Amino acid sequence: MIRFLNLEKRFGRNKVLKGIDLDLSQMGITAVLGPNGSGKTTLLKCFLGMVIPTNGSIQFKNESILGRHLYRSEISHVSQIVYFPENLTPNELIKMAKDLRPGTTREKHFIELFELSSEMHKKMSTLSGGTRQKINLLLGLMHDNKVIILDEPSSGLDPVSFLNLKSFLKKEGKKNKQILITTHTMSFVEEIADHIVFLLNGQIYFQGKLNDLLSQENRKDLESAIANIIQQKKSTGLDA
Amino acid sequence: MINNSNPYFKPIQWILIYWFGVGPIHLHARVTLLNAEQDLHQIVESAQPYDSLILSQGIYTFENILIDKPLTLMGQEGALLKSLNGDEILLVTADSVTIQGLTFTGVKTSYIKERSAIRIDKGKYFEIKDNVITNCFFGIYLEHVSHGVIYNNRISGQATTEAGSGNAIHAWYCSNIQIKGNELKGHRDGIYFEFVDKSLIEENLSFNNIRYGLHFMFSNDDIYRKNTFRDNGSGVAVMFSKEIKMIENTFSHNWGGASYGLLLKEINDASIINNQFNQNTIGIFVEGSNRITYSNNSFRRNGWAIKFSGGCSANEITNNNFLNNSLDLVVGTKLSDNEIHHNYWSEYTGYDLDKNNIGDVPHYPVKLFSYILNQVPEAIVLMRSFFVYIVNFSEKVSPVFTPKEVFDPTPLMHEVQ
Amino acid sequence: MLKIFKYTVYDLIRNRWLIFYTGFFLLLTIALIFLSNDVSKVLISLSNITLMLTPLVGILYGVMYYYNSEDYIRFLLSQPISRTSIFSGIFGGMATSLSLSLIVGLGTPLLIRGVLFVPEFITFIIVLGMAVLLSIIFSSLAFIIALYNSNRIKGFGVAIFTWLFFAVIYDGLFLLLLLIFKDYPLENITLGLTMFNPIDLARILTLMNLDISAIMGYTGAVFKNFFGNPLGMMIILILLICWIVLPFYWMLRKVNRKDF
Secondary structure, eight states, X not given: OEEEEEEEEEETTEEEEEEEEEEEOSOEEEEEEOSXXXXXXXXXXXHXXXXXXXXXXXXXXXXXXXXXXXXXGGEEEEXXXXXXXXXXXXXXXXXXXXXXXXXXXXHHHHHHHTTOGGGTTSOGGGSOHHHHHHHHHHHHHSBOOSEEEEESTTTTOOHHHXXXXXXXXXXXXXXXXXXXXXXXXXHHHHHHOXXXXXXXXXXXXXXXXXXXXXXXXXXXXXXHHHHHHHHHHHHTTTTO | XXXXXXXTOOXXXXXXXXXXXXXXXXXXXXXXXXXXXXXXHHHHHHOOTTXXXXXXXXXXXXXXXXXXXXXXXXXOTTEEEEEXXXXXXXXXXXXXXXXXXXXXXXXOOOSSSOOEEEEEESOBSOEEESOEEESOSEEEEEESOBSOEEESOEEEOOOOSSTTOOOSEEEEEEESOEEESOEEESSSEEEEXXXXXXXXXXXXXXXXXXXXEEEEESOBSOEEESOEEESSSEEEEEESOBSOEEESOEEEOOOSTTOEEEEEESOBSOEEESOEEESOSEEEEEEXXXXXXXXXXXXXXXXXXXXEESOEESXXXXXXXXXXXXXXXXXXXOEESOEEESOEETTOOOOOTTOSSBOSSOBOOOOHHHHHHHHOGGGGGGTTOHHHHHHHHHHHHSOSSSOTTOOBSSOBSSOOO | OHXXXXXXXXXHTTOHHHHHHHHHHHHHHHHHHHHOSOHHHHHXXXXXXXXXXXXXXXXXXXXXXXXXXXXXXXXXXXXXXXXXXXXXXXXXXXXXXXXXXXXXXXXXXXXXXXXXGSTTHHHHHHHHHHHHHHHHHHHHHHHHHHHHOOSHHHHHHHHHHHHHIIIIIHHHHHHHHHHHTTTSOOHXXXXXXXXXXXXXXXXXXXXXXXXXXXXXXXXXXXXXXXXXXXXXXXXXXXXXXXXXXXXXXXXXXXXXXXXX
């Protein structure tokens, strides 16, 4: 469904994406991994239209999305948001999100899942960081879309909510949806990811199943596999 | 009607005769009712002194009617005197002539002769009342006359240029005349005085005249009070005159290029009391005038409240209100011996700790910005700019360019009522 | 766009800075009314204050609001809405709430004082209108500054300098120029120079109402034709609107090329 063709992005002199060719056609949960600065957030932001690529193109359902915005009504996105308009309440934000994009919503499910019902009438400025992250998840996930993109969804969540989120994502992954997740929590990836895309220095280093990566690197767990990749690259000087 | 306390009207008999209608000479006077078909020249000529001619409704087309004996000319409603070829209509050379209730029109502009609807030459004790004069070159023209009154006339012209228009009331070499309750508009000057002494101008409304509402030249000991001058080229000009009293007049909306409410040029010993100056380009423009008292006047939203140029000394500026003028005082030259005190300045930012209604720090009304304006007039577009505030403020803290001697040591905290 | 506008206004009318700002103008206007019975004096004082303060508050508030809204803007960017709509909505909402704050703060006390029925009503409208226009102009400049500077400290610095430039430095240089070239005919240059500073334009429009007598008194034909003519007022208004439209257009251009 999503295809990146020779995608390049430069911020000033800094080349962040160096010609990415990536076809994400298989359904299920895909983890986009990579060390800091490898370009994974930029890649997703390019797809969401928040970053404008220097070169190349991005296709969604075989149509270019560059300069368009309507395709986003089929994409749910959870970003790393800390501050919402501070004088609005979660209820008002939900109403706004519904105003901004049509379609069926399931906010009640999340209010129960994250036990938010007592917080829905309070101003955002009075809510704790964890609660705000829950509201953020709720706003991102409430629309029932085929494509879901999550940027560090676990940050700031308490263990119970994290468990609930995982089980929700697992269920969603089985519904023939495409879910893209960036995260630094490897156990989380091991637990839920069907596929892995590993970015290194703005290029695709690996794309495939988790087990293939482990066997390729000859490691038992993802964390050490990745540490190994990064270590190797450093020693061969390719990281420069 | 007449003010008995007025010092300019001494002959008591005259008052009795004319205001109470009794007197020996009147006893045999005839009253004749005229119509428009009759020949006015002939009738006036054959009339006896002290006769009354009453013009009934109709258009009387004549010019140069000479009135050389005491007569009363009165108009009934709709009696219109129209100039035959545009020359003068009435020429009065006798004393004790009354002209009342008539309408005059059609005196045309001439560049050779100062034609007027009514001219009085060397007459005394005249009365010109309740007449309407429209579209005449000059309205009422007085020369070498005295002890006459001009009451409640409405004189309007359609002046467009100074050269091609005359004055509504023009007086030359006169004394002891009273001009009261008239409405004067659309002429060159509303009232023009040249060599006119001991006269009173009261309760007139002079507006939309292209030069001055009222103009004094070489005239002394006159009073004008309770008049309104608005929307004239300039309000009032007093030039080369002495002992003029200006009381309770209103000068408003006299604005334009070099416009002022009141111009004082080379005059001495005048007093300006209880007047209102509203929204004039310059409230009072003073050039070389000495010993003038300015008190209890209100200057409201003028461009400049008072602008001094030329040597001005021994003036007294007290108990005036300076309210929201763009600039209050502008001093072009050195002032000396002037007394400025107890005025209310709406700009004053001082305080009054002892609550005696007098500010505890002096007020310096001349600003650096007005000094700059004298150098670069275009800088006016920067008025009220924050930068100009800073400049003015720093100058106020330590004056360098503005005169140190011009200040009010006792500024009032509240408006003078 | 309208939806974003609606929620932005809805958020900002409950913003404590705006409430404080409204309260400040309410108190100021009430105090001035109590100090002076003369409505025109109140209006002159208010115009002096607003001509200086509204650009400053507009630019600082705009920068602050943009930086505080970066997360919110990212949230909106992932919605199926164009960038132009998002920023039109957010900027429009912010400018509207800022203007509302001025209208309430300056307007209510004067309306109660009966400004509708005095001859100074036109002046009141001009003073209020200029305060609103300057707020909009300077908050749009603020958005541009914030869009170009991701470093907040730098953004605030540039904003303050921009205000200082238009409020003080520009007029200082202007006056200096006039004094240096005072022997030359300066009228056209003077009129031209005012066009490049929105504060000067607003101030002159106010002057044309408050101090027209002074302006007319001093200078020659060019000024007289310009200031003594309703056309002059129209030109200034049009220029002020250009000062809103052009920065807004610039802002949208930048928005459509920026990476968030």
